[in-house]
Amino acid sequence: MREIDVxxxxxxxxxxxMQANYxxxxxxxxxxxxxxxxxxxxxxxxxxxxxVENARIAARERIAICQDTGMAVVFIELGQDVHIKGGxxxxxxxxxxxxxxxxxxxxxxxxSDPFERVNTEDNTPAVIHYDIxxxxxxxxxxxxxxxxxENMSGLRMLKPSDGIEGVKAFILETVDKAxxxxxxxxxVGVGIGGTMEKAxxxxxxxLLRPVDRRNEDERISRLEEEMKELINGxxxxxxxxxxxxxxxxxNMEVFPTHIAxxxxxxxxxxxxxxxxxAVI
Amino acid sequence: MDKTISxxxxxxxxxxRQLKSGDHVEINGVVYAVRDAAHKRLIEMLDKGEExxxxxxxxxxxxxxxxxxRPGHVIGSAGPTTSGRMDVYTPRxxxxxxxxxxxxxxxxxxxxxxxxxxxxxxxGAVGGAGALLSKCIVSEEIAAFPExxxxxxxxxxxxxxxxxxxIDSEGRDLYxxxxxxxxxxxxxxxxx
Ligand code: SF4
Numbered sequence: 001m002r003e004i005d006v007x008x009x010x011x012x013x014x015x016x017x018m019q020a021n022y023x024x025x026x027x028x029x030x031x032x033x034x035x036x037x038x039x040x041x042x043x044x045x046x047x048x049x050x051x052v053e054n055a056r057i058a059a060r061e062r063i064a065i066c067q068d069t070g071m072a073v074v075f076i077e078l079g080q081d082v083h084i085k086g087g088x089x090x091x092x093x094x095x096x097x098x099x100x101x102x103x104x105x106x107x108x109x110x111x112s113d114p115f116e117r118v119n120t121e122d123n124t125p126a127v128i129h130y131d132i133x134x135x136x137x138x139x140x141x142x143x144x145x146x147x148x149x150e151n152m153s154g155l156r157m158l159k160p161s162d163g164i165e166g167v168k169a170f171i172l173e174t175v176d177k178a179x180x181x182x183x184x185x186x187x188v189g190v191g192i193g194g195t196m197e198k199a200x201x202x203x204x205x206x207l208l209r210p211v212d213r214r215n216e217d218e219r220i221s222r223l224e225e226e227m228k229e230l231i232n233g234x235x236x237x238x239x240x241x242x243x244x245x246x247x248x249x250x251n252m253e254v255f256p257t258h259i260a261x262x263x264x265x266x267x268x269x270x271x272x273x274x275x276x277x278a279v280i
Numbered sequence: 281m282d283k284t285i286s287x288x289x290x291x292x293x294x295x296x297r298q299l300k301s302g303d304h305v306e307i308n309g310v311v312y313a314v315r316d317a318a319h320k321r322l323i324e325m326l327d328k329g330e331e332x333x334x335x336x337x338x339x340x341x342x343x344x345x346x347x348x349x350r351p352g353h354v355i356g357s358a359g360p361t362t363s364g365r366m367d368v369y370t371p372r373x374x375x376x377x378x379x380x381x382x383x384x385x386x387x388x389x390x391x392x393x394x395x396x397x398x399x400x401x402x403x404g405a406v407g408g409a410g411a412l413l414s415k416c417i418v419s420e421e422i423a424a425f426p427e428x429x430x431x432x433x434x435x436x437x438x439x440x441x442x443x444x445x446x447i448d449s450e451g452r453d454l455y456x457x458x459x460x461x462x463x464x465x466x467x468x469x470x471x472x
Binding site for chain 2: 040041043047050051053054055057058061062063064065066067068069105106107108109117119121147148151169172173175176177179180181183230231233234235236237239240241242243244270271272
């Protein structure tokens with residue numbers, strides 16, 4: 001049994017909140033740079049160059065890539081041989097978010113209640129997903145999620161007879177309807193199978209995968225490529241002003257499901273799709 | 281590449297009428313940062329017959345909730361938020377003389393109708409370019425509702441702030457015309 005003090009978790013979460021918000025991940029940076037060469041629209045090329053420049057400024061000055069520094073989504077993979085001491089794991093994660101957003105000059109975007117809507121002023125609580133895994137380590141992933149793109153996401157409980165064609169149509173429909181709102185070029189996270197909430201969680205986890213890495217299952221990776229092609233044919237383009245580059249990637253995750261169902265969740269994320277991780 | 285038109289804020293009505301969907305502009309002058317919660321407050325004030333915290337005639341509203349400023353900076357990251365959430369409030373403000381809006385994303389038919397009727401223009405700034413855009417903001421002060429934190433109403437002075445005319449005062453929309461040029465796949469919007 002390995003003991004880990006909560007102070008390590010607080011420090012790690014604090015650091016990751018800042019890192020995720022200041023430093024655009026290199027896979028996305030490359031995809032934007034490549035996009036400049038391939039984009040057919042002048043305005044689209046100009047937008048992509050601005051996004052690259054924006055990311056450079058943010059990293060250099062340690063300011064947020066985007067002012068919507070998101071609701072902090074935190075994935076904790078907790079080794080079953082870890083004993084946490086000094087306090088509760090949940091409090092530690094929230095304390096890390098509080099410090100990271102305060103010290104990092106990041107926007108506080110969380111309201112205490114969906115109806116009263118009073119800002120909590122420290123960006124807590126975080127949305128925390130726990131997984132118990134083998135081993136004696138903790139993997140912490142901080143993925144701040146902006147709501148311009150979150151609001152454009154969707155879930156549908158398809159029928160088994162809808163099959164792959166139904167899944168493709170729903171993904172395309174969701175991205176089409178979102179249009180310019182989620183700050184394209186987007187990353188599209190798709191969760192297929194499981195139950196309703198499982199599909200939603202898979203779609204969120206799919207966004208943690210780099211945009212240049214395909215699903216290991218070749219059948220799914222082909223579907224990812226095909227969907228990316230189709231989405232880029234929608235013409236939405238960078239910033240929605242028309243163009244060829246609408247999606248940087250479509251990342252899909254699948255899971256066994258029930259004989260009666262085919263849940264599909266589409267979590268749309270923008271070109272600042274953020275995630276930073278560390279292992280303690 | 282299209283030439284860039286320099287415009288001054290507040291924006292006079294004759295200028296509004298000259299701007300065309302697709303024009304690249306650089307905005308100079310005062311704009312007001314107003315987003316969801318502050319819009320709600322403004323409308324509540326109007327409902328009660330109170331005077332607004334600023335004279336809205338000919339003004340430009342920027343839909344933004346910035347990050348806090350690092351010491352030595354004017355403002356933190358400050359890019360546009362999704363405009364559509366403001367649609368329920370916007371026609372009333374346009375009727376009172378609001379001349380321009382800066383944001384990102386689609387607008388409702390009601391907003392476009394008010395823009396045509398009273399003369400207003402909708403500018404798009406690049407969503408997610410908040411660090412870059414913050415460099416075009418030369419001053420920031422809280423003008424009302426400080427208790428709303430990031431959603432407080434702010435008076436900003438901008439210099440060479442880059443934007444594109446998305447919807448002009450005749451209702452032409454760059455989002456649809458831009459898309460048409462590149463679209464060859466069409467989604468079927470099915471009923472469940
Ligand atoms: S969708 Fe992304 S890039 Fe756009 S405003 Fe939100 S966080 Fe920023």
